[in-house]
Amino acid sequence: MNGKVLDIRDLSLRFATSAGPVHALRNITMAVPSGEIVGVVGESGSGKSTLALAVMRLLPGNATVTSGAIGFGGGDLLTLDEEAMRALRGNRIAMVFQDPMTSLNPVRSIGQQMVDIQHRGRASPAEKRRKAAAALKRVGMPDAESQLDRHPFQFSGGMRQRIAIAMALVQRPELLIADEVTTALDVTLEAQIIHLLRELRADIDGSILFISHNLGAIAEICDRVVVLYAGEVVEHGPIAEIFSHPQHPYTRALIACDPARISTATRELPVIPGDVPNLRHVADGCIFQPRCSVAIAKCAAERPPDRDCGAGHVARCHLVPEGLP
Amino acid sequence: MLFYAIQRIGLSILILVTSMVMLFSALKFIPGDPATIMLGSRASAEMRARITQELGLDDPVIVQLGHFFGRLLTGDLGTDMWSQRPVAQMVMDSLPYTLVLIVVGLGWSAMIGIPLGCYSAIRRNSFIDKFTGLVSVGTISIPSFVVAIYLILIFAIWLRWLPVVGAGEPGDFAGQARHLVMPGFALGLGWVGYLARIVRASMLEVMGENHIRTARAYGLPELQIVRAYALRIAILPTITLLAVAIGGLLSSAVFVEAIFARPGIGKLIVDAASMRNFPVVQGGVLTTVALFALTMPIADLLVAWLDPRVRATL
Numbered sequence A: 001m002n003g004k005v006l007d008i009r010d011l012s013l014r015f016a017t018s019a020g021p022v023h024a025l026r027n028i029t030m031a032v033p034s035g036e037i038v039g040v041v042g043e044s045g046s047g048k049s050t051l052a053l054a055v056m057r058l059l060p061g062n063a064t065v066t067s068g069a070i071g072f073g074g075g076d077l078l079t080l081d082e083e084a085m086r087a088l089r090g091n092r093i094a095m096v097f098q099d100p101m102t103s104l105n106p107v108r109s110i111g112q113q114m115v116d117i118q119h120r121g122r123a124s125p126a127e128k129r130r131k132a133a134a135a136l137k138r139v140g141m142p143d144a145e146s147q148l149d150r151h152p153f154q155f156s157g158g159m160r161q162r163i164a165i166a167m168a169l170v171q172r173p174e175l176l177i178a179d180e181v182t183t184a185l186d187v188t189l190e191a192q193i194i195h196l197l198r199e200l201r202a203d204i205d206g207s208i209l210f211i212s213h214n215l216g217a218i219a220e221i222c223d224r225v226v227v228l229y230a231g232e233v234v235e236h237g238p239i240a241e242i243f244s245h246p247q248h249p250y251t252r253a254l255i256a257c258d259p260a261r262i263s264t265a266t267r268e269l270p271v272i273p274g275d276v277p278n279l280r281h282v283a284d285g286c287i288f289q290p291r292c293s294v295a296i297a298k299c300a301a302e303r304p305p306d307r308d309c310g311a312g313h314v315a316r317c318h319l320v321p322e323g324l325p
Numbered sequence B: 001m002l003f004y005a006i007q008r009i010g011l012s013i014l015i016l017v018t019s020m021v022m023l024f025s026a027l028k029f030i031p032g033d034p035a036t037i038m039l040g041s042r043a044s045a046e047m048r049a050r051i052t053q054e055l056g057l058d059d060p061v062i063v064q065l066g067h068f069f070g071r072l073l074t075g076d077l078g079t080d081m082w083s084q085r086p087v088a089q090m091v092m093d094s095l096p097y098t099l100v101l102i103v104v105g106l107g108w109s110a111m112i113g114i115p116l117g118c119y120s121a122i123r124r125n126s127f128i129d130k131f132t133g134l135v136s137v138g139t140i141s142i143p144s145f146v147v148a149i150y151l152i153l154i155f156a157i158w159l160r161w162l163p164v165v166g167a168g169e170p171g172d173f174a175g176q177a178r179h180l181v182m183p184g185f186a187l188g189l190g191w192v193g194y195l196a197r198i199v200r201a202s203m204l205e206v207m208g209e210n211h212i213r214t215a216r217a218y219g220l221p222e223l224q225i226v227r228a229y230a231l232r233i234a235i236l237p238t239i240t241l242l243a244v245a246i247g248g249l250l251s252s253a254v255f256v257e258a259i260f261a262r263p264g265i266g267k268l269i270v271d272a273a274s275m276r277n278f279p280v281v282q283g284g285v286l287t288t289v290a291l292f293a294l295t296m297p298i299a300d301l302l303v304a305w306l307d308p309r310v311r312a313t314l
């Protein structure tokens, strides 16, 4: 083993739309070391969900992968046939989707759905039901046994999120992808879910790809973080490194804009000036250059290389000196 | 749930009462002397007097309406003016022929239309999908009596495979079944396309929902996703539509029965109308309306039973 559960290399994909192709992900290279929690942070529309769906191979029909490889379990997920991919889903890779209100089936009971997902198991239906109840109990669902016969609409958003997480953990996947699992929740619930994920990692001995646009949540749970901007990884590295020595101007701006760090004295909400770039026509040069406050002439003309800052810390910026460490 | 059921059935009773009043007044609004209209202008004066007296046509309208309702409540639909048989009896004799025709018509169209729509949605733009789209438009726009006439031409007159007239001898099931083939086909054909289109649209919508993606993310077999996760939801609007279909089929059955000379309730009404036998027309139409008024609450309750979201709000 090379110690990486997930190893994405140079992944690019685009969506076909009536207004032309949208280059949603461009040359993504990132990895999830086994046993670690890796955060993916980025603004809305930066491609976080698209990245997760690409790993699951559940992209919408108008998406085309144009380059790259997604290494998992010694092979490339992109070259697997549909049957082989289906065998992995929910079994070795599980995903908790962004919107808990719509991602559970409305007419099947929680118990039915949690038994259904154990379709590969040879256990008796009663045994599968017991396993489902145990998973619910694990995520802090009170009175788990009797909740199995209820339907999703009978639960609050927070409870549905727990159910979705419980479902993902029934089969003890090697990799759990959690897409914005705390975004829809209030602060106390968010803390509970984060605590839960941390416990679960130890529990199932797996790795987690934790997608969020909340730096606070990322800081609390992740070992490493990947900063996504407009479909590109602009910086990635160990969590402490990124927070204490951010190299990319976008990461710095992101940390400065984190509501948790805003000075209560001035009460001013710092924002990154400018708009997220149009992904239809990706200009030459650095993708962040139009909004960058420290950009130099080279930034508009030339694509920045991935600069190694040491200790697994990489930033895609001209301003990071070569051979920094 | 109980309250909901009572509410739905109450609505049906209201529909029924309204249609009774309308049926009753329709006869009153026909200009001229009702007895003359029924008997024709050449009937003798005594004949007219007898009919007038028998049907209580001299009484004030409100008294007539009262009598009308009173009789209906005891299950008395009046008496056939020509044969003097009770109308209720005549309706009961012909009703089974119509019911079995509707069940066959709707049954085969559902058994073909629903899977076809389902398949078209899953294999979008496939040959079957395009074929279904074409056939749907075709079958929806051809009236069932035209289909009936062509069926008779081909299968009864040219090929001589199937009998044309009647419903077969009582007790002879094979014969009765053979007599059902063409009328059933003619009656159901339009609904094959209709159901296929509705199910297709409904399935396409459901298959695009987030929870289907979740089911796929757990590697569930596609067949199970389609049946247990998607069709369970997509079928709900179809059930309501099927109830409406029964109303439409009841009226198409009139033509189909007339063409194939099936002794059903449609034929009973048509024959009675052509002889101005109003009590029979009235009884037949009322029964038909009652049937329709009954299917709607049954469909609503079925949907409520199948959809836990609806069930919970009751």
Ligand SMILES: Nc1ncnc2c1ncn2[C@@H]1O[C@H](COP(=O)(O)OP(=O)(O)OP(=O)(O)O)[C@@H](O)[C@H]1O
Pocket: A015, A016, A017, A022, A024, A042, A043, A044, A045, A046, A047, A048, A049, A050, A051, A060, A062, A098, A213, A279
């Ligand atoms: N099916 C699609 N067709 C066309 N464009 C799409 C499609 N899905 C996503 N996109 C585009 O791809 C980009 C990335 O979207 P994505 O949903 O991955 O963002 P995200 O980072 O998950 O955002 P959020 O935080 O709001 O969930 C966006 O610009 C979006 O408009």
Ligand SMILES: [Mg+2]
Pocket: A048, A049, A050, A098, A179, A180
């Ligand atoms: Mg997203």
